Amino acid sequence: MTDATGRPLILVLNCGSSSIKFALFDASHTPLSRTPHWSGAIEGITGATPVFSAIDTAVEPLTLDAGQPYLSALTLLRQRIVDRLEDGRIVAVAHRVVHGGSKYFEPTRVDAGVLADLKSYVPLAPLHQPFALEAIAALLDEQPQLPQVACFDTAFHQSMPTVEKMLPLPRSAWQQGLRRYGFHGLSYAYVAQALGERYGVAARGRTIVAHLGSGASLCALQDLRSVATTMGFSALDGLMMGTRCGALDPGAVIYLMEIRKLSLEQVARMLYHESGLLGVSGISSDPRMLLQHEDDARAREALDLYVRSAVREVGALAAALNGLDMLAFTAGIGEHNAAIRERICAALGFLGIALDPSANAAHAPVISSAASKVCVVVEPTNEEWVAASAAATLIRH
Template identity: 50%
Template sequence: MTGDILTLNAGSSSIKFAVFAPEHPDKTARITGKIAGIGGAPVFTAQDRTGTALPAGPLDALDPSSSHENLVALLLEWLEQQLAGQPLGIVGHRVVHGGRTFGQPVRITDAILDELETLVPLAPLHQPHNLSAIHAVANWRPDLTQIACFDTGFHRTQHRLATLFALPRALSDEGVIRYGFHGLSYDYMARVLPEQIGAKADGRVIVAHLGNGASMCAMQNRKSVATSMGFTALDGLMMGRRCGALDPGVVLYLLQSKGMDAAQIETLLYKNSGLLGVSGVSNNMKVLEDSDAPTAREAIDLYAYRAASTLAGLVPALGGLDALVFTAGIGENSSCIRRAICDRLQWLGIKIDAGANDVNAIKISTETSAVDVLVLPTNEEAVIADACRTLMNAPSAQTPQPHESPDS
């Protein structure tokens, strides 16, 4: 493969990107950056591998009304300037939902795009933007190979029982099952854990991916055993704007007694709930931690309580716990949340070092803790780049495989 690798992660309010060399799996990107605040006041930032800021050029003053597809087009124009005429070799995308069909990264074709479009209702905040980035690249350079990497893919190792809802079998057979998300982040953690805890990495591990979107994954032998998210990215933990696990009777109540329609309920559960809804202040954890509002404190407390309860509920899938890993924006940066969660889990033998926790050290557990507690940055972009290298060098790996759980 010749030419650099571009990774794109088009989310609901941001577009993250990175450029990697093609020759070897280097975790350090040549260029990284993002467009944040999409839908409000979009801001572009980028830096080289030394951390030196790069000029924004055509991305200096962005139109607040710009679509994801238009912003990706501007980003590609900027990258062309930065790469000084050296063509990209391949583009890898994070695609949130792969459904039952896509368990491994695949080369994108028109037929695959059509199938991914059918999954938009299962990830309405993410899938449309993931696909708009693919369309923008195709319009820019139709000949450029693009690869989709799926957040649901990492969880395909789960036992069939972990994927089932207690619904009529016909619905399960149609694909109304638990898929799980944030798989690229968990994949990265599975790769780097041996460097941090040696043989324990193959033991009983729970990774807490805590950001504006949040989930947890129970892993054994560095494979997914159980996870907190289900059919959609709405389930599980309380999040920035999403409610997380909810009694389905609440949805019926909203429909039947409050007169809300499906679109209104979708907006409520995906965009107006979670930290924002409970606090009435913000979906940003740092803003809430700095706030004096009692509702902000209650939102933080509820977030920690729900996270600890969910983590405890994953332990039976492992039969115990050897290590707990915090990652993503809140997991990596909020000592307050980590402490609040771990304090509720002391019965598991978890003991954290207050000083290490306060400075976001890699290991924050004490020497006498029965469970190793770590804080590790995730790197979904490196996982996508590795998938691009692998797929381009092994054409037979391009064929998607149907969903098949172990012991199914």
């Protein structure tokens, strides 16, 4: 994947359980351009109809090895990137790694020892961690000289005060690493920087960022630093999500295992893959689909619960911040679903939030009205650029 000459490029891989998103960034200049040289994804890897898409190509159906679909997808992606390099050469690969545990907080070059450490955190993020590590391991085996940099979603939240990191468990649990870590950190790192650039001092007060995608969380910022977040020890906590339950009474888990006799594996599958919007509605994990089926009480109730979950958590973080000056929506749903934004903000009217319907419908940068006491904005995220920039910095030093 590398060449001795040519324009230096940094490849970013964001590996999930059924998709691999990629982006190539030109590393010729500092800082890196926020627009990738090329980007795209392989999606539906474990499904019946996997596809490849990129910013300048049509969606293409793929045939993957049924026995090793993920490894097959990585091999295919590598070939597509090699074919696309032209005069470029890969000088580093940056990986979004969801969990760094209590040991890794800064971007880290991965070797065999680091990889072994990261594998021990797989139970904390089973939807993402093993797949990122599979990609790292494959490249380490094939091109050990190629720098690979792990960029951790937990890193941004290290600025949280201890009281926000602690869980109300015996002290020994803290010593064993059971604490609130927080996730979506690459997204929050980008949005915090972008808000500071766009709004200056107005963004440095009491800000809540809503990262609403298939996974979802909120982050409370003070002076653009994380001071509280909704996800905790794992990426199951906090907001109701596409297929994940969010905050749940631990007694419900005990009941499922003790009374319903579900195995650990069955409970894990329920909480990660069969809950959230999909579980409550029985229809879809995608709010766009549910909005089209609101004549069905299940879809309507799923959306109501999704909005209520977000409203409750915004209220809790506003209390932690002692007020609210700015609310920022980001990620797939946050950036593109005006109906969900409107419903959340309507229920937050008690905080003085008022939307401009036209601006919201147009996904404008500022969607609050002039009368709103809280500035409500839409800020596209760019996790890949954050990872590429971190890798560029690391390999230059």
